Amino acid sequence: MNNSNVNIIIQFVSLLLVQVLVLNHVNFLEYINPYPYILFILLFPVRANRSLIIFLSFLLGLLVDIFSDSGGIHAAACVTLAFIRPAILKFSFGMIYEYQSIKFSQTEFGRRLVYFSIGTVIHHFMMFSLEVFNISKIILVLQKTLFSSIFTIILSLLITVLFSRKRR
Amino acid sequence: MQQIINFVIRNKIVLLFLLLFGISLALTIQSHSYHKSKFISSANFFTGGIYKRAHGIGQYFNLKTENEQLVEENVRLKTLLYNSQIADTTQEFQKDTSFYGGVFRFIPAKVYKNSYSATKNYLMLNRGERDGVKQDFGVVTSQGIVGIIENTSNKYATVLSILNTKSKINAQLKNSNHIGSLVWNTKSYELVQLTDISKFAPVAVGDTIITGGQSTIFPKGVPIGTIDSFTTDISGDTYTIDVKLFNDMTNIGHVYIIENTDAEEIKTLEQSVDE
Structure with a gap:
């Protein structure tokens, strides 16, 4: 138990620092940035307390906001993602989620891809619509959401593959 | 009373979500107005x-x-x-x-x-x-x-x-004293827009734009950029000018x-x- 707590703290700090110091400055093709720090929310232990994950997501989003001077857009998007995460889990993993706790490293690649994609798109759409905050610029929001999501999903999958422990 | 407490306990996750979401929404809206985005800033x-x-x-x-x-x-x-x-x-x-x-x-x-x-x-x-x-x-x-x-x-x-998009800076043409305000339409980091330039102003591609002396923030005459292209407003009274910045804002x-x-x-x- 203690070990997994330490793991979560390490994940929190390292994802935050990598996000604000490196990935916020990628600016691929002018405006495309990946945001794989949401892996923290996506990979949070399934059986953990729901209020805890919502609160931690808020904290993570707020810290990213403070670093990037963006008001509360990351916090709002992260809280939303954490709140609807059970629904996404149910949709993408089906029955497995209902009866036993999932180990993300042991799930099928396809299902994990679906899970990451839905989570990422929801988070990014929320974030960019709050950032632009203008209904007449919906095209810009969708454009940013699409390109950044692709980038984030690829990076997230790479990170999970790189850091998964092979114990099979 | 008992029922209220029960309600809170039953819906505590929804309530926590709404509370935190409300806070972040408030912070976002607050950050949209200049002079008010005090809490969330990287200057700490x-x-x-x-x-x-x-x-x-x-x-x-x-x-x-x-x-x-x-x-x-x-x-x-x-x-x-x-x-x-x-x-x-x-x-x-x-x-x-x-x-x-x-x-x-x-x-x-x-x-x-x-x-x-x-x-x-x-x-x-x-x-x-x-x-x-x-x-x-x-x-x-x-x-x-x-x-x-x-x-x-x-x-x-x-x-x-x-x-x-919050920025609005007083600017003018270098070769005449027609003033306008400098805004950004988020399209490109090389171009900003100079709006409200009167239609009587002598506007030509390649002309230099400088800061105007109307605000107390910048001295008059700090270079901004050159005119890249310009269009007249829908009403036809003012020009909207795309200004190519001298600064490379990425570096x-x-x-x-x-x-x-x-x-x-x-x-x-x-x-x-x-x-």
């Missing part, structure tokens, strides 16, 4: 310290371009100095402080953080209140303007970049913070006129 000792460390590592990669820019600026200043008899050169700062009556003080600063991909971009500088930096000071480089100081802490300050290392020491006096005078 925690983020400032981390950005300072990161900058300490990162700055070595830019040393070459930084040096080239400084040499270029030195050359230009030397040219100005040795040709001061014929100093009415066209490409330089018009340091016409006698005209404006203001006295401008320059504070050099380093950029710790720069962004240009969002719709609301900010920079962070390594100068703060202890160096005399306050809100509403202008920020320029040797090439042109960068933005306006929005938040300060003891050691750090954040700059509202001209690449920010800013050293900046100068401009303090107008007469700003207080001008503001009080304007207020007394309003009353």
